[in-house]
Amino acid sequence: MQKLKVDVAVIGAGTAGLVAYRAAVQQGARTVLIEGGQYGTTCARVGCMPSKLLIAAAEAAHMLDLAPEFGVHAGEKRIDGAAVMARVRRERDRFVGFVLEGVDTIPDADKVRGHARFVAPHLLRVDGVDGKENGEGLEIEASRIVIATGSTPTRLPVLAGAGAGVITSDDVFDWQDLPQSVAVIGTGVIGLELGQALARLGVRVSVYARGGSVAQLTDPVVLRQAGRVLREELDLHFQSEIVKAERDGDEIVLCTREGGEERCARFQYVLQAAGRTPNVGKLGLEHSGLALGPNGVPLYDSRTMQCGNSHVFIAGDANQELPILPEAADHGKIAGDNAGRYPDVRPGLRRTPLTAAFTEPNIVTLGASYKALTAPGKPKFAVGKVSFENQGRSRVMLQNKGMLRVYGEYVTGRFLGAEMIAPRGEHIGHLLSWAVQSRLTVDQMLEMPFYHPVVEEGVRTALRDLAHNIAKGTSDIDPDEVEPGT
Known part of the structure; x- marks a missing residue:
């Protein structure tokens, strides 16, 4: 020894x-x-980077579908699944290579395999x-x-006997070609990102959720809006119980129960995306x-x-x-x-929470979540909102879908956080998370510059609504807010 x-x-x-x-x-x-x-981080190998490569290909395909609405007509769309996945693997390996270069700088005496x-x-x-x-x-x-x-990735026992066609997100990025059909189990960030990307690349996709959750959202109004928006493009099944899965030739027969009714469908793969x-x-x-x-x-x-x-x-x-x-x-x-x-233990820097799902529209949460703010014993807070349906720049880009809800503290007017499904939400999320970490008030944020025409003008609309509700001491209650869900 x-x-x-x-x-x-x-x-x-x-x-x-x-x-x-x-x-x-x-x-x-x-x-x-x-x-x-293996050396190489989850993000580089099977997470952030390869998933964004697949999403980028899906966005290119989607823009071809959307082009006629701008009066732009291309030739017949053709998706080369093998080429799509070859680029995903090639660029994935490049990102992993950067990580491995960093590992190589660590002295061999400090590495134990x-x-x-x-x-x-x-x-x-x-x-x-x-x-x-x-x-x-x-x-x-x-x-x-x-x-x-x-x-x-969490593996579900109910799917254990269905064979090699039951996969996790770790397996997707080694595909040599795009499949014909995929059932996605889970409406978290991974399930929605991969599900939408594959659907836009021509794969028949159905997404199943045990409850009514959508990514990391906790605000019932934004959650309901997200369900509506995503259902316009995805075959989404909420409140769905997985009953069984059986291998039949080259396919898997997946049986689910929704509203007491059992339904079965056939898929080439069943992708488990029900958490980690x-x-x-x-x-x-x-x-x-x-x-x-x-x-x-x-x-x-x-x-x-x-x-x-x-x-x-x-x-x-x-x-x-x-x-x-x-x-x-x-x-x-x-x-x-x-x-x-050690033993000189000190608190470290904890930044304002910021999470994003790179669906389209983006799903972003930052700062204090709606769930945290409504926890028992928490003081009441004000809410402001904006719909992107008629927001100028969003309509210009044909991305006018989604909603932003922002939260502020009564008396002090301090900005607390936000939840959204929004065009360019990844950028809005950074802007607002910096405001939370800087402990800005809503009034201070409204003093900042807003260019025209930009999506961020929607942020100003939401902040004006929030400032109004802080001033009057109450927020208007949206009927959707009473019953969370989709």
Whole structure:
């Protein structure tokens, strides 16, 4: 048995782990980075970047469909599925290459290949050293440990017996060609992004949701609007229970129950996009001395990433807080800094929450969510809104769909957050999240410049409505607000 003693051991070399490793090293700690799988982050390999490549191809196809409405007529549209997926894989590999170049700069003595698990609070056992599945094994005694093991797509037991056609988003980006048909299970960010992109590329797509959720939205008015907008283009099924899935030749027969009625349809693939599961089940956490939550994830302080009062820190998707790259990077920096200088543990920089689904229109939330603001015991808040249906620049671009709702604090007038399904919402989200983090008031935001004609003029309309409702001390209640759902 090989033995190694270090100041900090980081388990996982994804975004959070790489940032944590570098932060701990900068603190002067002798640090090792342990990875049991392929190098290359979730974002680069199977997440942010390959999905946006597929979406970009879908947008090009959609613009051809939309062109006649501008009076522009092209020839017959032809989608070369093999070429689409070849570019996705080629550019995906390029992005992964950038990550691998960064890994190559890490000294070999600091990289450990294998699967780590706790055998005691300060002791890790690493099996499969140097990539060998049955390697000799290594024991690492670490004064501090960072868990940054990421997450994997959740697999549904009801689909387990249907064979190879049941896939996750990780599998999509290795396709050699576009399929004929796909059932997408889940209306979260991944399910909606991939579902809409595939549909625009000519794939027959049906999307099924157990409830009425749409991406990360919690505002019932925006949620209802999002369901309406997306249903114009997608075959969306809310309140749908998956009953069974069976392989029949080259297809899968998927049976669902909606409103008490059972229906079956045939698909080439069934794509599971019903969330992600933290990779903590094989870490031997029962030997770590840590208190665990009901999901098996160690309890931790989101300001410091410290698990209880222990020497262990947790970062990125592994803590199941918000599985997006910017948050993983921030988690890793905080965890690595604190592990490196332990026991001098300090709160790190937590930015204003900002999430985006790159559907069209974009679905974006930022700052305090509607759900958080309406939690029991929270003070009342004012709401402003704008529909993009008649917003000038949106109509010019034939993207005049969606709604923005903005929230403000009574008395102080401080801007609190927003939820939207909106054209160019990814840009609006950045603008408004900066305002939240700067603690601007609604009046201060209305003093800022707004050009004409731009989509952001819709933001001004919503802010004016919000300012009016703050001044009068109440917001108009929308009938849709009473009954959340789609």
